[in-house]
Amino acid sequence: MNKVILAGGSGFLGSVLARYFATRAKHVVIFSRKPQPAVGNINTVQWDAKQLNNTWVRELEGADLLINLTGKNVNCRYTEANKKEILESRLDSTNVLGLALQQLQQPPRVWIQSASATYYRHAEDRPMDETTGEAGEGFSVDVCKAWEKTFADQIAPRTRKVLLRVGIVLGMGDGAFPRMLNLVRAGLGGRQGDGHQLISWIHEKDVAQIMHWLYQHETLDGMFNVTAPQPVTNAVFMDTLRRICKMPFGLPSPGWLLKLGAGVIGTETELILKSRWVIPKRLQQEGYMFAFPTLEGALKDIVG
Template sequence: MYQQRYLITGGSGFIGTELIKQLLLENHDVTVLTRNEVNTAKHFAAVMDAEREDFQTKAKVKTISSLDSINPDQSFDAVINLAGQGIADKKWTNEVKQQLIDSRIDTTKALYEFLNEALIKPEVVISGSALGYYGVDATNESINENGDTDNSFSSQLCQQWEAEAQKIEALGIRTCYLRTGIVLGKGGGALAKMLPPFKMALGGPIGSGKQWMSWIHMTDIVGLIRYAIEQESIIGAINGTAPVPVTNKEFSKTLGKVLKRPAIFPMPEFVVKLLFGQMGEELLLAGQRVVPEKVTQAGYRFKYANLESALRDIV
């Protein structure tokens, strides 16, 4: 297999860790932009040690804390921009909102400046975004990559993020904006926060339970990223979701079924608003019925198109 060269931001996050693990197992060359080179190197050393005994003789990440440390004549086959503070980690104060914006915009802007000066441009850039792009949707209509935006914070955040990445596309580089849904995987993400109460038979729908949850298995979000890199016809927005979204009520029922626990204890809307504020209103009480039309038409085949099979694989 041809050894490819990747530059990745946000590499030690939930998606980035799994993506880089797969790339290293195939002996690709991976450079990670990180604020803490030592901790990131230790993180991936531990990840890879858990995968194989002969890690020291195989590929491992190269870490950098600044894009300025890359020589202008160094080339990469693909750049994957996953940087950004977790959007559901904290209540959205004005300070946290600014941190969410800065952590995405600043890194994307730095990437543009680096690529503008690079003597050899990458073939493709995959730049992160999220389903929040489509705003607080209250309809049951399916949304493809041409869906509308609104004035909610999550939508404005994603619009700014993608607008910054569009400057990269203007350099003549094929650029994709990965609008990621709720990623389901082991050891992190939304499911890690949901499992404890459900395992104790205290789980249930949030609010009315009618809001849509557009989810995707970790295997497929990583697979989708790699497919988009390989397929030159894929450009612009990509919905990173499984083809069959479900309502929050259906998600809760299915998770309870997989865990063999009842899922009958709802979290009332007023409790969500009290505990999580605007973040809860936009991310927990609202939802969008998003479908991955572009990658499906391009021929990507999902390994986990069904929620129950996805949850059974994970839990």
């Protein structure tokens, strides 16, 4: 590969992808609001994720792969101001990238849009796949629907478009996992709520490899669930993590306590209590082989 573009790639997942593609492409370019010094063949170009600017638009010319990760972190209270920024940061960046591609002589060959498995409803009765999964309700789902529609509306006839509904990404860099690990090490790593809610997780290395694999398979487009093939309940997840960390006990967190704690630390209980039973049917049908199909193997690799 010659060039990979990571729009909104300065966060946790962007860092994972930058390291991965740095060994597989001549150039990796991150679009970020904040300037950063170059590191090897990884360069950062400033953008505001809203307005066209020749500085970043010309970086897209002739790129092999564009991955859009842009969006305000949802780990916050859903105030009106935060909800507005969560929605607009996703829609604005997708729109402006679509406009940019229409100006190019040689647009990127592939555009991968990272979205969210939160699209699906709370599910404890059956798994959600790409064909039989049902959309949920509420603010987060409304954001997912608008986000996906905005991506679908972009006119890019010379670019193959792929949408990913990504589950909870496990890695030490950031996201939910380091917080779960800290709870376990503090003796607070019991089940959260009733512990029955499903966690559709995926190892950070599989996310990177799936994006590369989709780039390589030129007949694949449309929407894919990006989760490991074996989701587990919250109770099993926390028990497995305690066992790997050799922590013999973990105090549970009932729902009322989670609601109280969420208000104190400025987040929402939905991130913990919603049951996401999502399976990667299309990836498995198309032959992708997961590096970490089981939770225990993934956690052993990450905690190490």
